[in-house]
Amino acid sequence: MARPLEVPGSSSSLHNPLHAVVRWREDFQRMMSARVIESQLGFRVTWYLGALTLGCFTIQLTTGLLLMLYYHPSIPQGYADMKDLEFVVSSGYMLRSLHRWSAHAMVFLVFIHMAKVFYRKGYKPPRELNWIVGVFLLLATLLLSYTGYLLPWDQLSYWGTTVGANIISSIPIVGANLRFYLLGGHTVNANALLRFYVLHTMMFPLLVIVLISIHLWRLHEDGGMYDLDNSGNPIIPEHSALALADSPIKVEEEKTLSYRELLFREIIGIEALAVVLFVMGLLWKAPLEELANPLHTPNPAKAPWYFTGLQELLHYFPPFVAGVILPGLIVSGLFFIPFSPVFDRVTTGDAKQWFRRKPVRMVVAAVLIIVLSVLLVRVHAWDALLPAVVVTILLLLATESASGPARGFRSWLSSRPLSFWIMTLFLMEAVVLTAVGTLFRGPSWAWVWPWRG
Numbered sequence: 001m002a003r004p005l006e007v008p009g010s011s012s013s014l015h016n017p018l019h020a021v022v023r024w025r026e027d028f029q030r031m032m033s034a035r036v037i038e039s040q041l042g043f044r045v046t047w048y049l050g051a052l053t054l055g056c057f058t059i060q061l062t063t064g065l066l067l068m069l070y071y072h073p074s075i076p077q078g079y080a081d082m083k084d085l086e087f088v089v090s091s092g093y094m095l096r097s098l099h100r101w102s103a104h105a106m107v108f109l110v111f112i113h114m115a116k117v118f119y120r121k122g123y124k125p126p127r128e129l130n131w132i133v134g135v136f137l138l139l140a141t142l143l144l145s146y147t148g149y150l151l152p153w154d155q156l157s158y159w160g161t162t163v164g165a166n167i168i169s170s171i172p173i174v175g176a177n178l179r180f181y182l183l184g185g186h187t188v189n190a191n192a193l194l195r196f197y198v199l200h201t202m203m204f205p206l207l208v209i210v211l212i213s214i215h216l217w218r219l220h221e222d223g224g225m226y227d228l229d230n231s232g233n234p235i236i237p238e239h240s241a242l243a244l245a246d247s248p249i250k251v252e253e254e255k256t257l258s259y260r261e262l263l264f265r266e267i268i269g270i271e272a273l274a275v276v277l278f279v280m281g282l283l284w285k286a287p288l289e290e291l292a293n294p295l296h297t298p299n300p301a302k303a304p305w306y307f308t309g310l311q312e313l314l315h316y317f318p319p320f321v322a323g324v325i326l327p328g329l330i331v332s333g334l335f336f337i338p339f340s341p342v343f344d345r346v347t348t349g350d351a352k353q354w355f356r357r358k359p360v361r362m363v364v365a366a367v368l369i370i371v372l373s374v375l376l377v378r379v380h381a382w383d384a385l386l387p388a389v390v391v392t393i394l395l396l397l398a399t400e401s402a403s404g405p406a407r408g409f410r411s412w413l414s415s416r417p418l419s420f421w422i423m424t425l426f427l428m429e430a431v432v433l434t435a436v437g438t439l440f441r442g443p444s445w446a447w448v449w450p451w452r453g
């Protein structure tokens, strides 16, 4: 018979449940007492955006569980439950508002967290896997939010979901089937409500929890937040798996603090966010329009704000291009970022002379922008042209610096790699198209000034 394992320094066996508890506590303490480099805790490193996104998700889970106590996923009961939450249940409107505003905040924060990580080059080795997990998190966050949109079963949610489902059906070959399986029929109906409820309250939250766990575990294993020392080497704390694995990467163990300090700071940030969301809930109730009416299409029927950029594209391009090709290219591009050294490299030696030494990069960036601009002019997408113009002006500023001594902003611009220009253009397009789709579009998707009602 196999002998039970002995605990070092103890004569008793591991079969004792108390020893298991002691071991777990020690493991947990080891994890929590790991040291992080003080500079990595600075606000400028992360702006605490990842932690704030996590904070939003925690608020959503808590308020979502409480909402489940009142909500039935059926028609018209689901809508009646929303009315009850607003007028009958004590503080029910606050529960709804907190859930709704934290969902919007999570989508917003996840985008700027991604941008922040990108501009800090947080996707560089060994963090490629974590970046990819992040892209999945971005998609899962959008799906989590989108599936919740239908549940109130009012005009806004019904038609917002219908617009989204129609985009799916523009995917060639599989689109119609995919839409059918998602909705459980040909239209948004009771089957769709039940499916969206299951996806929103079980599948996607579980998926996000699993992905966040992998994300945070990788963050710990990769040596914490990405930071460079004065010579441009990544700083890796001595305790991290990377440093232990005989890595050539520089190890720094000065000025360290424990993870508890990090947690403390981030929890304060999350509490501040909770206060902001609470005040928003007091000032603006989560919207609830009339009961969904499949026979009355509002004009315009708008998707949730994070998809209005896509809707704006649908105004200019055929559904297959706007709904499939462009989003497909964007998502593939995001996955590709950590593996794109050609786009990412600046000239070694004098990085400031990027354009002079490598005119080919300037030409590539300029050609990309010209092709894009011609395409946008052809479809009269004047609003989408604006970011292309801004990026062209920045490119010209950067190029000019190559012809003479450049300082400050121009010099900084001229040392940016090609990936910087592509991501900046993409983010500007996303902001402009979303703003126009959300605020400046009225009946028949015609231009309106928001202040004219």
Ligand code: HEM
Pocket: 046, 047, 048, 049, 050, 051, 052, 053, 054, 057, 110, 113, 114, 117, 120, 122, 123, 127, 130, 131, 132, 133, 134, 135, 137, 138, 141, 212, 215, 219, 224, 225, 226, 227
């Ligand atoms: C639900 C969504 C997400 C949550 C809760 C989350 C959470 C976090 C947290 C707490 C950190 C630690 C640093 C910080 O506070 O910023 C972090 C770092 C990181 N995140 Fe996220 N994240 C999410 C989405 C994303 C996305 C969409 C991407 C990119 C596509 C991404 C890529 C990364 C990477 C690469 C790091 C390491 C950065 C570095 O070392 O500087 N994350 N994330």
